[in-house]
Amino acid sequence: MALSEQRLGELAAELAAVPGVAGVLLGGSRARGTHTPDSDTDLGIYYRRPVDVAALGELARRFGGPGAQVTPLGEWGPWVDGGGWLTVDGAAVDWIYRDVDRVAHAWADAEQGRYAFHAQAGHPLGVPDFAYPGELALGVVLADPAGELAALRARMRVYPPALRDALVAGLWEADFLVGVAREAVTRGDAAYVAGCLFRLTGVCAHALHGAAGRWLINEKGAIAAAAALPGAPPRFRERTDAVFAAVDGDPVHLTVALDAAADLVLETADACAMMTR
Template sequence: MSDARLAEVAARLVRVDGVVGVVLGGSRARGTHSADSDTDLGLYYRPPLDVAGLGVLARELAGPGARVTAPGEWGPWVDGGAWLTVDGAALDWIYRDLGRVERTWDDAERGRYTFHVQAGHPLGVADFAYAGELALGVVLADPGGELAALQARTRQYPPALGDALVAGLWEADFLVGVARKAVPRGDAAYVAGCLFRLVGVCTHALHGAARRWLINEKGAVSSAAGLPGAPPRFREEVDGLFAVVDGDPLRLSAAVDAAQDLVLATADACAMMTR
């Protein structure tokens, strides 16, 4: 979809009751999209949201089969929205309750965060991702100026959040210990789960140390590996962990040993980055 068409859609969306503004997100906002990439529009709203009005607009744009969800229908943190095809292109509407975005930003400024259970997010949704999405997005429509004002604040990464994410490396170290207890049983599934979460904690710690937003598990390892000051061969080391996870206790033990080395390397890198 052209930029002009997106601007037109955004202008129509903010005329729906409850919609405060519209933000372009995802790869399109970052300039890393390809011809077959979906286009993500964040619909920032304050309740009550006129879902029926959104449905009317969706059907006008995408045809009679288009459907929008009620808030919360996709889960507690991926709030809801619509998967549409407009002008032959995939266009996703994703709800964001602006009050919740503001609250999670306040928490991030104070160094408070939680990973929340959400289908499709095996590590969990980091609540500060709401602020990061806005910081990294492109505001397309914002009649009242609320999004622009909040975006200006979120583009300054909160040092307290970065410090908290680095301090959160204690969990990665803890996961090494509990994974090691499963090695004699050859419990590859449990070890793999521990290693996945361990890697996620490390990627967030590195981004926190670098004062860079990380808002999704997808691509997190590559993103962390590309940070200035990241451990050498971070991505290769992570890939190596999962290459040897099977039911053989010797190979599982080697994977856990390598994970411990990765945590130590991450801690050293974070210390250097925050000096």
């Protein structure tokens, strides 16, 4: 079951009252209106150091029961830097910390076309730093006492042209990955080829979203989201699935997979060129 709107509002207001918390954002499928009764509710807790983590823990136990816990800042890694997995009124509610100053910095980089994918547990492609402003642009502000989140979000209404151009230019890596993966074919190194293909398809998905001026903030569902973009290569999702289905230890099958991937990269470049004309 999903958390009620009333309860969600109460929780956001309480979170925003914790010292150091700048605001609360609803993200994920619920923010997009695509959630189901079984969907988690994702809450971004935007903070500025020092934040009263002990007070957050007390609030978690008040809403989620005596066993509810939250992490210290940085506990989950450098980019998904902590939070908590709670059950509130029988519904799964995820708290995810976000440093509001770091979000502003990531936006400034995105405006200049600077980005990188950063190592983070649970994110095999890496967390793109532009996911921070993307989350804010796509989310729903639930609590924002000083108006900081609203002010940042207003700047993110237009997708940065420089980021668009940089993501499309980043397709060079996808082409490079085809070449280095071919070197592993004679060894039958399916694991290495699969790793190259995963990153290759992720780079393509981000390039297509950039060309379309759409935020892509999660690896989950990235290929399906790219396939749904107007102007994406035909049958992008089905052809990507076929590439991975061909990956095994047989050099002939690996060559087939890489040939198909090379075609996808070329068509992605053509599609991006058409979308940005």
